[in-house]
Amino acid sequence: MDIQRIVILIGLAVTAWLLLQAWQEDYGAAGSRPANAIQTPAPVERVGADASDRLSVPGISAVPELVESTQTATSVAVDIPQAVPQLDTAGADSLASVSSTELITVRTGVHIAKIDLRGGDLVSVALPQHLVSLESQEPFVLVDPRNNYAAQSGLIGPSGIDGDERPLYSSSRRNYDMGDNESLRVELTHRQASGATIRKIFTFYNNDYLIDIDFEIDNAASVDWRGAIFAQIRRDAQAPQIDESVGFAMQPYVGGAVYRETEPYTKIEFEDIEEEPFKEKVGGGYAAMVQHYFVTAFVPRGKGEYTYQGRKLGDRDLYTLGFTGPLVVVPAGSAGSVSAQYYAGPKDQLRLEQITEGLDLTVDYGFLWWLAQPLFYLLNSLHEYVGNWGLAIILLTCIVKLVLYPLSAAGYRSMAKTRMLQPQMMQLKERYGDDRQAFSQAMMDLYKKEGANPVGGCFPLLLQMPVFLALYWALMESVELRHAPFMLWIHDLSAMDPYFVLPILFGISMYLTTAMQPEPPDPMQAKVLKMMPVMFSFFFLWFPAGLVLYWLVNNILSVAQQFYVTKQIERANASG
Numbered sequence: 001m002d003i004q005r006i007v008i009l010i011g012l013a014v015t016a017w018l019l020l021q022a023w024q025e026d027y028g029a030a031g032s033r034p035a036n037a038i039q040t041p042a043p044v045e046r047v048g049a050d051a052s053d054r055l056s057v058p059g060i061s062a063v064p065e066l067v068e069s070t071q072t073a074t075s076v077a078v079d080i081p082q083a084v085p086q087l088d089t090a091g092a093d094s095l096a097s098v099s100s101t102e103l104i105t106v107r108t109g110v111h112i113a114k115i116d117l118r119g120g121d122l123v124s125v126a127l128p129q130h131l132v133s134l135e136s137q138e139p140f141v142l143v144d145p146r147n148n149y150a151a152q153s154g155l156i157g158p159s160g161i162d163g164d165e166r167p168l169y170s171s172s173r174r175n176y177d178m179g180d181n182e183s184l185r186v187e188l189t190h191r192q193a194s195g196a197t198i199r200k201i202f203t204f205y206n207n208d209y210l211i212d213i214d215f216e217i218d219n220a221a222s223v224d225w226r227g228a229i230f231a232q233i234r235r236d237a238q239a240p241q242i243d244e245s246v247g248f249a250m251q252p253y254v255g256g257a258v259y260r261e262t263e264p265y266t267k268i269e270f271e272d273i274e275e276e277p278f279k280e281k282v283g284g285g286y287a288a289m290v291q292h293y294f295v296t297a298f299v300p301r302g303k304g305e306y307t308y309q310g311r312k313l314g315d316r317d318l319y320t321l322g323f324t325g326p327l328v329v330v331p332a333g334s335a336g337s338v339s340a341q342y343y344a345g346p347k348d349q350l351r352l353e354q355i356t357e358g359l360d361l362t363v364d365y366g367f368l369w370w371l372a373q374p375l376f377y378l379l380n381s382l383h384e385y386v387g388n389w390g391l392a393i394i395l396l397t398c399i400v401k402l403v404l405y406p407l408s409a410a411g412y413r414s415m416a417k418t419r420m421l422q423p424q425m426m427q428l429k430e431r432y433g434d435d436r437q438a439f440s441q442a443m444m445d446l447y448k449k450e451g452a453n454p455v456g457g458c459f460p461l462l463l464q465m466p467v468f469l470a471l472y473w474a475l476m477e478s479v480e481l482r483h484a485p486f487m488l489w490i491h492d493l494s495a496m497d498p499y500f501v502l503p504i505l506f507g508i509s510m511y512l513t514t515a516m517q518p519e520p521p522d523p524m525q526a527k528v529l530k531m532m533p534v535m536f537s538f539f540f541l542w543f544p545a546g547l548v549l550y551w552l553v554n555n556i557l558s559v560a561q562q563f564y565v566t567k568q569i570e571r572a573n574a575s576g
Helices: 002-027 087-093 270-275 350-356 366-386 389-403 407-419 422-432 436-450 458-463 464-477 501-515 523-539 545-575
Strands: 047-048 105-109 113-115 122-131 138-144 150-156 176-178 181-192 194-205 209-217 227-237 255-260 265-268 278-283 287-291 294-301 305-312 319-324 327-330 335-348
Touching: 047 501, 105 181, 122 294, 122 335, 138 294, 138 335, 150 209, 150 294, 150 319, 150 335, 176 181, 209 227, 209 350, 227 287, 227 294, 227 335, 255 270, 255 278, 255 305, 255 319, 270 305, 270 319, 287 305, 287 319, 294 319, 294 350, 335 350, 350 366, 366 389, 366 464, 366 545, 389 407, 389 464, 389 545, 422 436, 464 545, 501 523, 501 545, 523 545
Parallel strands: 105 176
Antiparallel strands: 047 327, 105 113, 113 122, 122 138, 122 150, 150 227, 181 194, 194 209, 209 335, 227 319, 227 327, 255 265, 255 287, 278 305, 287 294, 294 335, 305 319
């Protein structure tokens, strides 16, 4: 019996340790829509990814107040003497009436975005379908200027327009509203002194968080236009202004992530790129900024290798993560285009996996992702059937317990047989008194005689731990549970129970579970076992209601299964 208790306690301790360690590590971690066709009278020549390696993205500073950059764009090193051409001062003069901090506002069904005419950067993105809180009814601000958060993109290289100074674009409107349309085109224009016209075009979609960003180059100059696209996400290292943490100061992971051919989801933490900048070439891929429930990501469009970089901007608390594309050439007198996509929205893994390989892994299930993903798909399917996430959690828990019942039954039978031997064990304890060696030997002889195996029931229970951990992660990372109501007083399954009803019921269910187990002969172990329901109930007070609901249903089913197996054994003994 001592061995059984020790194994179970070790299993619980290891499970709790894995939960805390993985939490602290992870939180303390080409699209299905067809591209918009752009007519190009002449083909665009791509010099190759090697050229992009010699393109330097300028250190773009705070938006909307742009200050001195930290790095100067350098030559493409393909026998072109000039790194960044002179900006079109005449064009800038014609836009003198437009403030560099004047913003364009774009409203769609899923975005309220603000674009700075200086650089054409997305400097704020709010999500009207995701609220700050159920009480405030204010849209959740994902790209938050208070964190110096911005999505920056442009053209660099010998003919590029982004260098120490950002280009000043013009726009025919200051406010764009999607209305009942399916898509919305926002066009910004910049004219270079060389004669080339650059149009930066954002295409928003009414029911999609993915935004197309196209650069059209109309080269009316007498020389070829040469440059490359860059796209980067910039923010500080501070926690999001809108706190999404839950329970015991366990902070969600905030940081970067990129695709690597050897690891489709690689975290790029701020501390890491502060010590050593990140740089790697990848065909395709993505550059993302991750936080709890939400993600922003730049995804390149077009063939070729892209150079991904992550770095800190000087001595300031500002970091960038993004990519530069291969050098492109637009022949004189012709037109061409380069483009990228930008996602700003919830971690909807069903949508993210359609956009590009590995982006769905930003829904971080830790080392058990291979098990948590199918559990989430099952949970999502159940929700489509019942229409309530709380009921879906209950059904999912029932299905998991049913599938694992053959493993559970072995443990339940062992505990039932051991419990039936309690009177004889107490007699042995009285007979041998403090002679623990003799008592242990007599107890093992009794187990052997009655066909009970106290250790045999532990391993099936331990084998279930990965499933329960994976299910825990699936519930913890699912943005679908954020502000999702259940019933009665539970209006948000991602928040703690406001009246602590579920944690108290959980404690009662855990007490019943321990009460059905044989009492340990060691008094200290018996006290620890009786205290566990109280300790876990206190721990669960601050857990999200959806997780507590899962554990409550799991305990109730465990009590029912244990009761059923015990009655079976009692009936078999009575009939025998």
